[in-house]
Amino acid sequence: MHADQLLNNTMVSWMEAEKGPVSDIVVSSRIRLARNLSRFPFPHLLTSENGRECLKQIKEAWEKSENGELATLELITLDELNPLQRQILVEKHLISPLHAASSDDYRGVLVNGDGSLAIMINEEDHIRIQCLLPGLQVGECYSKAQAVDDELEKNLNFAFDETRGYLTSCPTNVGTGMRASVMLHLPAVAISGLANRIFQNISQFGMTVRGLYGEGSEVIGNFFQLSNQVTLGQSEEDIVTHLTSVATQIVEQERVMRTRLESEMKYQLEDRVGRAFGILTNARIITSSEAIALLSDLRLGVDIGMISGIKTSALNELVVGMSPAHLQQKAGQEMDGYNRDLVRAQVIQETLRGEDDTGELTTDEQ
């Protein structure tokens, strides 16, 4: 049931900007806890046989759990999904690209209906608990992830070292096993040329900046993922507080720059936002990277009140909905890049013009 919902609808919890604080600038907050079972080798060394056993133990622990959150989850194993479906979960940020590359029956994800809680099983670690919420809610994500962690730990023996903390497949996660991150939309900081300076400062505070799809992804559309780099020697609470504090400072800088742009470059800003809207609502062929860059400009217009009638949540949904796997799912067929660019333009037009999206999607069959 959750699988159907998550595969066929685009909207998930983190896109609901109206439900998150500061969501004109902070798209989403995320906590990820990495845990491993002490009796099993790390996932990359698992055989099918002990992989299945590992999954079985995790599943049993989940089923035994009385925690309300855990009870809302459903298990999807990767062999139940085709590559396109797995990619849809990646585009929604519910599983990692690494996880999507596998179709093993002992790997999977425990996920709730709105995607706010997802537990990857046998990805890089045996268990990766992810809580993902709209706006600036790092503390809330941590509380939720921690409750799930506590509940699972009642019935599982996690690999833990008194000195080093939780043991993980990759040494950069040893300690808390925690990665806390926020996705920031910083167009005014970027337009003003301040992004590099800000992010150089940030690295001195044990933080790192990545693109829209996490590690190894480029920054596009002025979306910056800010996360903690250190997992050892800091408590979970310190990491949450620290990240929230740095994010709040950056949000303030973005606000200052937005106000400055509005007063000093009013017409240039209107021009930029207007052109983005004009191209997005009239192009017939559009690549993903061009569309994200233009949607970033449009979002700025929406968030500062220059454009009305479009919701931030609709733009969050659109960025994901126009991604390759979502487009192909919607069109009901595999498509090459050119046909995706055609269908993407149609999906964007329908969304932004507020038209019914019941029409047929036209691909170039000639």
Next chain:
Amino acid sequence: MHADQLLNNTMVSWMEAEKGPVSDIVVSSRIRLARNLSRFPFPHLLTSENGRECLKQIKEAWEKSENGELATLELITLDELNPLQRQILVEKHLISPLHAASSDDYRGVLVNGDGSLAIMINEEDHIRIQCLLPGLQVGECYSKAQAVDDELEKNLNFAFDETRGYLTSCPTNVGTGMRASVMLHLPAVAISGLANRIFQNISQFGMTVRGLYGEGSEVIGNFFQLSNQVTLGQSEEDIVTHLTSVATQIVEQERVMRTRLESEMKYQLEDRVGRAFGILTNARIITSSEAIALLSDLRLGVDIGMISGIKTSALNELVVGMSPAHLQQKAGQEMDGYNRDLVRAQVIQETLRGEDDTGELTTDEQ
């Protein structure tokens, strides 16, 4: 009266595409006859005193004339107009940039109310009769200009040499003193990369190609002005027939390329036209050269029926109406380039969105 009308309204005869044949490709046709009075030095050697005498004789000949066309003209001398007003006549193609540079009281223009007939007085030659009509009407232009020429010659003694024909200030005009031209809009030929090849061939036939504002102007927006280069050794009728024939062949090539683009690059064409429309109707700041390039794309969409609700004549009017002098006249103030770009974007939006253009034009006064 004519001056008021020509200065305050943008539309003149040649813009009325609906009234000219082949006007989806041929914007306008023009005949210009250069004549000089035998008793006076060429204009660049005129003193104020004999300049005034020269004007007086031309004026008397005009007033005596019984030709219907001549009776519809009114005389405007250049000292009656400020530089902005003279530039407005240049932008409408009614006088030349050279003429607009002068404010001498012995130079001027005899012009009718719709701008289809204009006689420059004491520009490069004493008399330059211009007939300018929409679409492919070179023959019609010539008939009209010739009738005016015949009528004036009854009361004026034109400098004429039995061997060489009409004498002119610049030797390239000696003979017929005639320049015949057509303004062609050739986006499909240009997109297909055929323009250079076509125009190289044309120069072998005694033709030359220029930009939107004639000699010395660059080709922008895929508008090409095709004219005869030779004025000596060919009859007026030959020149007219020859130009019409070459123009007709180019029109055919443009039609072939439009059909090919529509069938082979349908979506790319829709994308190009759509983006042009989207930017033009949403930009807040736009330069003249960007706007002309986009209006060229939009015009193609209108002319092949891809865009409805916009007339070709409205686009002809807009190209002139968004030119610097017209913009400043409309705004009622002198404006720098940046403010012109702001007001241009507003004028384009009003025209293409079909809104009332009664609103205030906003410039950046900060």
